[in-house]
Amino acid sequence: FEAYDTIQFTTTREEFNSKDYYGFYIEKNTETDLTNLLPDGTWQTFEINAWLEDNTYYSLDDIKHISGTHYLSSYVATQLSFFEFDIAAGGASIISYTGTDSTLIFPEYALLSGNYRKVTEIKELLDSSQSKYSAFTENTTISTLILNESLAFIGSNAFKNCNGLVNVYLPSALEASSIASDAFYFVKTGSLNFEKARDEAKEITFHCSDTQANELNLVACKYNGSDRHYGKNEAGFLGAGRADLTNSFAKEIICIADISNQVIKNM
Numbered sequence: 001f002e003a004y005d006t007i008q009f010t011t012t013r014e015e016f017n018s019k020d021y022y023g024f025y026i027e028k029n030t031e032t033d034l035t036n037l038l039p040d041g042t043w044q045t046f047e048i049n050a051w052l053e054d055n056t057y058y059s060l061d062d063i064k065h066i067s068g069t070h071y072l073s074s075y076v077a078t079q080l081s082f083f084e085f086d087i088a089a090g091g092a093s094i095i096s097y098t099g100t101d102s103t104l105i106f107p108e109y110a111l112l113s114g115n116y117r118k119v120t121e122i123k124e125l126l127d128s129s130q131s132k133y134s135a136f137t138e139n140t141t142i143s144t145l146i147l148n149e150s151l152a153f154i155g156s157n158a159f160k161n162c163n164g165l166v167n168v169y170l171p172s173a174l175e176a177s178s179i180a181s182d183a184f185y186f187v188k189t190g191s192l193n194f195e196k197a198r199d200e201a202k203e204i205t206f207h208c209s210d211t212q213a214n215e216l217n218l219v220a221c222k223y224n225g226s227d228r229h230y231g232k233n234e235a236g237f238l239g240a241g242r243a244d245l246t247n248s249f250a251k252e253i254i255c256i257a258d259i260s261n262q263v264i265k266n267m
Helices: 193-201 210-216 256-265
Strands: 004-009 023-027 046-053 056-058 070-072 074-078 083-088 091-097 103-105 109-112 115-122 144-146 167-169 205-208 221-223 226-228 249-251
Touching (some): 046 070, 083 109, 083 115, 103 256, 144 256
Parallel strands (some): 091 115, 167 205
Antiparallel strands (some): 004 023, 046 056, 109 115, 221 226
C-alpha cells in the first residue's frame, strides 16, 4: 500500500450508513470525491452537514477535494431543512427556524449561492417596536441546544424566554464576550419576578469550558436602563437576580460533533 493513502471513518451510526466498510484507500496525494464512498448522510429528517478530523471540520464540498491520509472520526448531523440563512461577514447567519423538535443541533455549514459557508452567527432581527429578537426567541419546545463549533456571536434576546431549555452546549471557541448579556434571559411579570426567573434559570445546565463559565458568571444584564452583574442587586445573568447559578455551569471539554452524535444515537 505504499502508493496509497488511507481514508478511514469510525462513526458507526447505522441509520446514516448503508456501507459495509469503515476504511478505504485512495491514490497518494490525489483529490478524490468521497461523496459516493462515505455513509449516505440522511436519516429521517437529519442529514450529515460536516465531517470532523481532530479539530478540523470539512464541508460536503471539502470532502470532494480531499487527499492524503485522513481519519474522519465524527460528523455533525442536523435537520438542515428547518433553517434559513443569510450571508454574514465571515460566513452565514441564521435568520429563520421552523423546527418543532426538542433537540436543536446547529449546522456547521450553510449552502448559499452554491457555496458552503460556516455558520458564524444568529442574526439579530428587529420587530415593529424596534426590539431585538432572533429565529429562536420565545421558542418553548427546545430542551437540548447544541451550538455549532464556528458560531462566533449570539445576539440580544436570541433565546429569550426559551423556558423549555434544559441543556445548552457551548462550543469551546465561543467567547463569553460574544454572547449578548441578554441572549439567555427570562422575563417574568408580577410579584417576585426575580424569584420566578431564578427558578427558570436553575433548570438549565450550560456545558462549557472553565473560562466560559467564569466569564458568564460576570456577564452584564441590562435591566431598567442600568448595568447589573451576576450576584449584585437585581438582574444578573439570565435575569435571575442574586441567585447562585454556580451549579448551572458544567465545566467540561466540549466536542460539538461528538455531542451531536451522542444525542442522535439516543433518539
